[in-house]
Amino acid sequence: MLRFAVRRILLLVPVLFGLSVLLFLWLRALPGDPARALLGEKATPEAIARINAQYGFDQPILQQYLTYVGQLVRGDFGSSPRTGEPVVETFLLRFPATIELALAALLFAVVIGIPLGYLAAKRAGGMIDTLTVSASLAGVVVPVFVLAYLLKVVFAVGLPGWEWLAVLPSSGRQSVTIDATHVTNFYVLDGLLTGELDAAWDAILHLILPAIALGSIPLAIIVRMTRASVLDVLHEDYVRTARAKGLPSGLVSRRHVLRNALLPVTTTIGLQTGALLAGAVLTESVFAINGIGSYLFEAISNLDFAVLQGFIVFIALVYALVNLVVDLLYGLIDPRLRTR
């Protein structure tokens, strides 16, 4: 198990290295002068030269890359020329909001998706199944930000005649009227830690709509994956054996069907990490949440290299780590992998 884990971790190194090269070349090929973008059209050549020198834009590209990798290894993603703030610091500051949102979305997707997928598979071809499959298709084909806007208009802003539905906050992470103490910057967790339960509740209310919007695609994917996987397992010989042993149907479902069916679903959940972080870009900007997503949204509109680059390396790292955890988890659930 330990060797398995170490091997998996070492495999990350070349991937991250390749990624940094690729991204560096890619983003440096961007048209548009970053110094000019920063200072505006009327900047003097001296000012531009000063910015270029300050951020190393005037050095040979290899030199720039080596400097960049050197910084990366030290955990330094550089500074944003636009705000002057180190990228890592901004990330760390904004990360809790995004994690909180992503976790809430994932929780929503998993808690609803797995039981629904299971139910649909058990009654394959029936009403629940047809409805679930159709709804999950709808979840995939509606653009995230459209869903986010619709949710916001119906449940937060209020449509004429349907104002009674608008019971949830429309933007931000917490009401301004609440004077909460922030320890970890995970607002829900903070509220629970400090005992300010009203603050935690308020933060939860703020999370509901963005989490539903962001969780809709993972939900659809988890439902479909669970359904397919349970259908496969239901046809397995060992499920027939379990039934032939006269086990109560609940035990057959839990121990023999679900435990096996959830293996591929676990992998699917891990693969959703990237989609969740990308979706956060859209969701956070709709709901004015001050997370990494909205930071990237600003960076894209301003062609902010350092942030874009840092963000992608960062996302790749998170993605790789999450999938590492999934792999290890998989090893824990499936004894065949562990002893190989």
Added chain:
Amino acid sequence: MREPLLEIDNLSVTFRRRRSVTRAVDGVSYSVAPGEIVGVVGESGSGKSVTVLALMGLLPDRGVEVTGQVRYNGRDLLSLGDSEMAKLRGREIAMVFQDPISSLNPVVPIGVQVSEVLLAHTKTTRKAAMAESVDLLRRCGIPDPDRRLKEYPHQLSGGMRQRALIAMALACKPKLLICDEPTTALDVTIQAQVLELLKELVTDSGTAMIMITHDLGVVAGLCDQVNVMYSGRIVEAAPRGELFAHPRHRYTHGLLASIPRLDLPRGDPLHPIPGTPRDTVAWAKACAFAPRCMHATDDCVRPDLPLQPLPDSPPDHPVRCVHPAEA
């Protein structure tokens, strides 16, 4: 003749799919007495496995139609609800399946899979059930059972897995054990060991057994009574000795003739049954075996041939054939 423990009476199973209707079992009747071992022989697709899956209530609910009666100790199994049936399965009637690796749950330790039968059917504690599982595995010839309990199916050899499956089936001392080709997936040497084990366990406890196989060797070594099935129907039924001495149905005859024999000269040709089970005709029109039968004539084209004793065969040896082999 003892009172039968299980009586299958005119059982039919029909599969309905979008556009096709298949009658996999077509009016099958046979019975098993306590302590008796009944063999059911036939090619894949003959309906021998579907018959027992139907009586165990293990066929899928959708698209399957089961008619007829299955009496077990006077109760009709087919009319029982699923939870009542579940109480019977594993405790009164147990089953051993063909492929031991796919029949065991890969992510649950052997010990849990054995002891869960005990926990489901008897009032016992987890600890006691585990202790009894060790005992069961040992009796089924698994060395070092304490260690094996904690292992997973993939860590066991094929023979060990089949022994573990048998241990599960025998855990609650069932009155009837159904074995569905229990040795097909095993090496020949292991096959013999497993059969020996089954024979031993059954004769010790007086358990009745249905042995489903396509291997006439298994039948010869084990069974008291033999039913030969073809295309969903029994075509010949007889006590073992009678069947092997006087096979009457052309299919049974062909099966026996197709076994290579060591006591004949090397150049002697083999006698395979020509064609495949696909070359068939509905029983409602003619003898389903006729398309592959060397002796078929237009006389064989008659609907629903009866299964009945021949004039020159004993009453316990019915045959479904127009041109039976010589006695």
Added chain:
Amino acid sequence: MSADEPHRSRTDDQWGDDDLPVIPDIAVATSVGLIERPPLLAEAMGDDGVHEEGTSLWKGAFQRLVRNPSAIIGAVIVAGFVLIAVFAPVLAPYEPAGSQWISQITPSTLPPFSPEHPLGLDPFGSDLLTQLIFGARQSLIIGVVSTVLGLIGGAILGGLAGAFGGWVDVLVMRLVDILLSIPSLLLAVSVAAVMGRQPLAIMVAIAAAQVPIFARLLRGSMLSESRKDYVLASWSLGLRRRTITMGHVLPNSLGPVLVQATLSLATAIIEVAALSYLGLGDPDPAVAEWGRMLVKAQERLQSAPHLTLFPGICIAVTALGFTLLGEALREALDPKSRR
């Protein structure tokens, strides 16, 4: 091709359900033709006998497809969409992006629906119905071009890896892994950012996200096909590498590629909207493109929700059509899938 495919004949369907395995026949399959059957028996067998001809992969897939209602719905949507896109100039009542009625637009109000403008005007003073019809055209172009670009890129990478194997394979697939680890939207964002705001940028951006998917697919199916027994048999018959690759491996990889292409059309149509939202779409705000229209309508979401609803429905329905068709294709082409 039918000779390569296992025959799907009676025995495959003998069982009523998937959980009853089809075990290989134990009888020796000597030729049935040797038996002379009596005439009445031959007659009785009639259609109960064997259908020797079997059906080819594509024919069988087509038969399964037309029996699947969701395939029919998908095909109808896709056909309708393509027809509208192709005949947009004929179907649309006005010129697109004309802004002819800009004078009727105020920052807070739009004129109501009228017989001349059944769906009203858009915020730039063009007829909404015309914009929606021409939007189909734009979506089709973007979808097809980006899918074709993605397919070409993926075919080059996957073909390289699959055909050469060895270190080429390792190198290429590592690259593909890296690309796959970047969420497709961010990949598209980076490309669109590099290329600036021009129509081609969107297509290349969306194509970039498809490249690793196609590459992996093609390599996978090439590898798995080339390990199959019939390819081994072709080798043993002394066929040349090119003959085998072109004649056997490639045709058998086409199915999954076709499926992925259909699904990626759906993705493309949705991602265009996301890119527009991020400000990376077509720079001309009046151009008839659904994603763009959707984004521009957000400002008037409360006063004129139909401006969001109509393009939103267009996107969702079209994406649904391609998704349904793609998944039905996948099911139909998979010989195992009989659910």
